Amino acid sequence: MPFAIHYLLGIGDMANSSNLLPSGLPRIESLEMRGIVKRFPGVLASDHVNFDVKAGEIHALLGENGAGKSTLMKILYGLYQPDEGEVFLNGERIVIHSPTDSIKYGIGMIHQHFMLVDNMTVAENVALGLPSSREPRLDLDVVSARIRKLAEKYGLQVNPNSVISKLAVGERQRVEIVKALYRGAALLVLDEPTAVLTPQEVDDLFVIFRQMAADGHALIFISHKLGEILALTDRVTVLRDGRAMGTRPTAGATKQDLASMMVGRDVLLERHRPPAERGPVRLKLDNVNAINEDGVPILKHVSFDVHSGEIVGVAGVSGNGQRPLARGIAGLHEVTNGRIYLENDDITDLSPAQMFKIGLSYIPEERMHDGVVKDFSVAENLILQDYVRRPFSNGIFLAFKYIAEHAKKLITAFRVKTPSRDTPAKNLSGGNIQKLILARELARQPRILIAAQPTRGVDIGATEYIHNQLLKQRAEGLATLLISEDLDEVKALSDRIVVLFGGEVMGIVNSDEVTIEELGLMMAGEKRAELA
Amino acid sequence: MNSNRLFSRRLFNALLPFLAVLAAFAVGAVILLLQGVNPLEAYQAMIVGAFGSKNGLADTLVKSIPLMLVGLGIAIAFRGGVINIGAEGQMIVGALLTTFVGVQLGEQFPGMLGIGIGLIAGMVMGGIWGAIPGFLKAQLGVNEILSTIMMNQIAIQIGYYLLRGVMIDPAEVAAGTNIPHSARLPKVIDMPRFTDMAQWLGFDQSAKDLGLQGYLGEVYGVLVEPSRLHSGFIFAVVMAVLVYIFLWRTTIGYRIRAVGLNPHASRYAGMNVKRTMVLSMTLSGAFAGLAGAVEILGLHHRMFEPTAVSAGYGFSGIVAALFGKLHPLGIIPSSILFGGLLVGGDKMQRAMQIPQVLIVAVLGLVVLFVVSTDYFVRKRSTRRVSVDSDEKPTDTTPTEPNPAEAQA
Known part of the structure; x- marks a missing residue:
């Protein structure tokens, strides 16, 4: 050479x-x-x-x-x-x-x-x-x-x-x-x-x-x-x-x-977000703190709430507490101090399994790593949380007929492109895997949805689809916490935006009243905003 | 043309284990040649010895029983993402408790009930022996490969200790010979042999009586005439089917496979990954313990030198499981094949006057080739996948499986 x-x-x-x-x-x-x-x-x-x-x-x-x-x-x-x-x-x-x-x-x-x-x-x-x-x-x-x-x-x-x-x-x-x-x-x-x-x-x-x-x-x-x-x-x-x-x-x-x-067709790049019809508070974080394995604080006094029918965006440079925030709510990361409420119930110390049972849905940011079992079929991946519950099983034996019907229904409803419901998830494209996860999480009829980087690495067509699904669920009253590093996405979809810096809330702002520049300054920790 | 290529590739992958065996035989032939032995004759002696006669077939099937049960346990562990190298020890402790319980209970529970109690005793003890490394792994992150191997040594020494102490046959003590083996278990809890079952069913004529000739006669002989073959074989096959149902049809099996394939996603889905790991190890050990129990109740009817009872099945069972693609139903034929290799090796030794070490070498080659082809296939598949994911894990055409992965 x-x-x-x-x-x-x-x-x-x-x-x-x-x-x-x-x-x-x-x-x-x-x-x-x-x-x-x-x-x-x-x-x-x-x-x-x-x-x-x-x-x-x-x-x-x-x-x-x-x-x-x-x-x-x-x-x-x-x-x-x-x-x-x-x-x-x-x-x-x-x-x-x-x-x-x-x-x-x-x-x-x-x-x-x-x-x-x-x-x-x-x-x-x-x-x-x-x-x-x-x-x-x-x-x-x-x-x-x-x-x-x-x-x-x-x-x-x-x-x-x-x-x-x-x-x-x-x-x-x-x-x-x-x-x-x-x-x-x-x-x-x-x-x-x-x-x-x-x-x-x-x-x-x-x-x-x-x-x-x-x-x-x-x-x-x-x-x-x-x-x-x-x-x-x-x-x-x-x-x-x-x-x-x-x-x-x-x-x-x-x-x-x-x-x-x-x-190959006209794509809508703009998102139409009608005015929010906010319902009562669904998710409430009260002074939540968390530490990492080395004992360093990664969430500091985080307080905000998400209403029914609202999308709250979380903006921040990667590694400023978004991951522990999502994992903390889901019960995957221990909260050292502070309380988390779902409506009026204290859910701070519940395990992930209990959280899923009472109506949390979570789209994890590392979809291939944490979201699907790659070697499982599409149908098997669609029951990852609910396989023990009726009607997917009687607690002991899996109900294959129902699982297949469920898969068929979701593949059609969420337009997941797959040769069949028995295809291993690893053979699907990234966008389709994300649709698969979205389908699973939304079909569970959640009370709260945490969507972490839902469109990262996903192509335009699938992004458009996922955004529209999130907005549709919002109209139906779902409380969504949208965590994304794509500021355009956060601004386009969210009603309010929580900006995180170093594990702290730098401000909660109305999405329509803030500029990208202001968000950028808050993300860099150089500016605090009045709480909206 | 393309579907043809895909098909032939799948066929190749399916045949790969058999090619591995052939390749091992080819290398083994060189060794035999160097010893001045005609390899064709030797292999013929081996195959005929293992499968050609009533006695050979019976021995092959007898040896396939512990291989199958151990293999099933190995498959559960591997599917659950933990590695169990401790089946030897789990077999030994299972056999010890089965013997102890059987001797203690004496003739209180004759027949099926007594056999059932013996089997459960072995299963529980093996399960405990598997649970310990599982627990250490889940709670403290202790490498289960090391801890299971260590547990083997502990089991062997405990075996000697007990057989020289509380479990020694009183007859040996009385005779003053003090050979470390237990008393014989009461005959009423012997697992029935095939010939016993045939008699119950009314087959009491021998092959000669019926005028059956040739190989048919030999096969009939295995099923009906007195041989060492016992009902443990049927038991093991039934277990294989049950494990298949367990792994693929039940919620716990689903959880074990999910955790084995992706512990992260399983945790995110709310599964208790640590508990599932312990469960996989426990079940794995339970099946090895069951193998020990069946060896005692069906074949030996007493406990003696621990390593002679486990007889390397704990390791050969791993190979049988891998050869069976870690699929419970695949493990049935692969156990019979490996049982045949063990018996055939023995026969080859006697027929050709080949030193025992050469037989061990040839069997070792088979193991080496089979295991390395398995890793070869797996490595190739992960390499292909990782080459893909280097650039874009998601850039596969949605309507067709990714060719690279389909090949793997």
């Missing part, structure tokens, strides 16, 4: 001439994928797709889940072989057999989920798998020095000696970028890099991406967040059902254009 080796030996790191990148590597002037076809049993995942990217350009790849974005990029990265079609690098045909090949050609990939060893330092993570310059001993000092140089050239703030587990999500993302650059990436595939970042971190990241493009890197940006694509990219290619629907310059495009191209 000529590039990487030169790079490691530091040979290429001399000049910053016009065809070299700041990392000292040659640019990838153009990369072109022509007529790519990839078939899977029963599915045409990629149907004669043409796609190209040039040095200095950020090219967006837009499409719903299952549209074929990942398939195309896996082909580019050598994880899949195309059934038909060719790849050209700087006009020459290349064949990419494996990720080793793609790295050799200067193609790097930043995955949506970080590929970092948590208890190692940045330098150790970057050096992982690369030959040392003085085998068999490690050369972490050399690696660290190079990381510092790279970080400086690209304006990335990264300390090579930090341990990954101590870093914030945004910092980990930068480590991934450094890692790709260190390995000699001239073309970077960014697979939904913003999925786990806060608005501020996204802005920082975009500055870095723009700088990289300006320096001559070619960037492929995969996303289904229309705002980000419009803000960042130069051109956009829309995929739908494995086919390229067209490539166009981003300038001049609107969200509505792109959404329609992506979904």
Whole structure:
């Protein structure tokens, strides 16, 4: 792998001439994928797709889940072989057999989920798998020095000696970028890099991406967040059902254009939230406190209430108490002090099972991890809380006939796309798994719903559907606590917004009277608001 | 074309265990060749020895009984997300309590009632022996692999202690030989042999009387003529069906599988994960204890050297369970196959004058190949899944199973 080796030996790191990148590597002037076809049993995942990217350009790849974005990029990265079609690098045909090949050609990939060893330092993570310059001993000092140089050239703030587990999500993302650059990436595939970042971190990241493009890197940006694509990219290619629907310059495009191209029909991006018809208080938190395993307070004197027929949003930067709040109400995290009431009953010390029994529904934020049993069928997943209760069982034997009918009813009612009710949940797309969880939680006819990140990583069509379901339940009198890091979502759906910072309530504001900027300041702990 | 490929891949996965056995035999053949033994003859001796004659078949089925019961327990534990390597010890303590209870009760409860009491005693004792590591794991996070292995040693030594002490056969003491084994259990609580049952049902003619020839005669012989084969076999098969119903049709089985597959989601759904883990270990131990009880009541009728009673079934049972894909109904044939390997190995040794260690080596190869193909399949599947989730765990086409996962 000529590039990487030169790079490691530091040979290429001399000049910053016009065809070299700041990392000292040659640019990838153009990369072109022509007529790519990839078939899977029963599915045409990629149907004669043409796609190209040039040095200095950020090219967006837009499409719903299952549209074929990942398939195309896996082909580019050598994880899949195309059934038909060719790849050209700087006009020459290349064949990419494996990720080793793609790295050799200067193609790097930043995955949506970080590929970092948590208890190692940045330098150790970057050096992982690369030959040392003085085998068999490690050369972490050399690696660290190079990381510092790279970080400086690209304006990335990264300390090579930090341990990954101590870093914030945004910092980990930068480590991934450094890692790709260190390995000699001239073309970077960014697979939904913003999925786990806060608005501020996204802005920082975009500055870095723009700088990289300006320096001559070619960037492929995969996303289904229309705002980000419009803000960042130069051109956009829309995929739908494995086919390229067209490539166009981003300038001049609107969200509505792109959404329609992506979904194949007109999508409503705005949510219609009629005035609330607030009923009595359903859920009430009174001075709730909680600590983490190390005894550090993570919820401090949290008090608010949620009325029937109301959606209360919880806004905050990730890790400011949203998770313990949701888990505390559900009985999954111990509340050290304070009381929680459902209508007039004290529910503070109830177990999760008891909470579910008296009418709590909870959509956990980590849906694959905490929301479904991946190897269970759709039907089995739909009875995860209620399998012991009639009519799903008589307490001993499961009532398969009823369970099947129940599944059939919910699959239709909530438009869960699945080959059958016996399909394992892991074979469903993210949006459909979320619909499955939503179906399960709403069909239980809850008195309170906690929805944590209900649309994170979910495509536009499913998001629209989930939002409408939440609003429909609101109209029917459900009390919903909506926890989300997507401020647009919180603002669009919530009647009132509780802002959390460091486990404290910074304010409770009426959603229609607050601006995103004000929310941002409260989320950063710089402003308190009068309680609404 | 694609569905064909999918089909052949599934077929391949289904056949994989048998390929593993064949591969083990192939490697074993090399070892046999190096010893100057004709492997074909040796394997022929093995297969004919295990399945070819009345006595071979009976022995094979006798050995399949403890394998099946232990295997069922292993399947429950693995399905529940805990690993039980302690079936040896659980068998031993089960056999000890069954013997103790049987000797103490004497002829008070003859027949089914007495047998039932003996079986329950073994089951309870094995269950307790499994519950301890389960409890340690749930409450203190003690690794159950280590604790179950340690519990094996404790069970063995307790066995020797009791057999040299309170449980020793008074006849041995009287004779002054002091061989550490218990008194024989009263005959009235022997589990009936197949030949006894056949007599009750009115089959009292031998194969020769009926003029049955060849293999049919041998099979008839197994079922009707006197042999060591006892009703424990029927009991074990019935248990396998009951475990299947338990795991897939009942709420507790649903909970055990849910916790085994995803403890986090189970907890979020309000299940008591720790209690379920203890339950899985307890049931797992109970089935191993039951295997010990059945060995005593059906075969040995007295307790002797603990490791000779458990006879490695606690470990072979794990392999039988894995070979049966951790499915109760799959464990029935896989136990018979492994019972056959144990018996056939014995026969091969005698027929070919092969040293015992070589037989052990060949059996070890079978175990190694079977277990590693299982891990190979599982690893491949998780690797495929993780490659997918690297990029986008959710980016699969909704109308069709993800090809990568379908392959796994």
